[in-house]
Amino acid sequence: MKQLFLILSLSLFVTACAAPSGSNNRLPTDEEVELFNQTAAYDDQIVCNYEVVLGSVMRRRLCYSRIQIAERDERLAIYQDQARDDLDF
Numbered sequence: 888m889k890q891l892f893l894i895l896s897l898s899l900f901v902t903a904c905a906a907p908s909g910s911n912n913r914l915p916t917d918e919e920v921e922l923f924n925q926t927a928a929y930d931d932q933i934v935c936n937y938e939v940v941l942g943s944v945m946r947r948r949l950c951y952s953r954i955q956i957a958e959r960d961e962r963l964a965i966y967q968d969q970a971r972d973d974l975d976f
Contacts, residue, residue: 914950930954 915923915933924932935950951959 914948920950930957 914935917935920933920935927933930953932953933950934953934956935948937946938949939946940949
């Protein structure tokens, strides 16, 4: 019984660590971004920056479209206004 549990645990661990074979989580290179931006509309153009993600000290390269950045900035402004109102500044 103990061996069966050990074998099942080990097989679960091994399969949990395996990545799907068809995954493509690669960010575009600077050259790919430049080529895409030459033909894309302004709002659809991609902007890549290095940012420190919350909970990490390592900078990561993150890419967003200009419209995603504008939406993020709008949400941030709303949150800042709400925080200011809550704190009565």
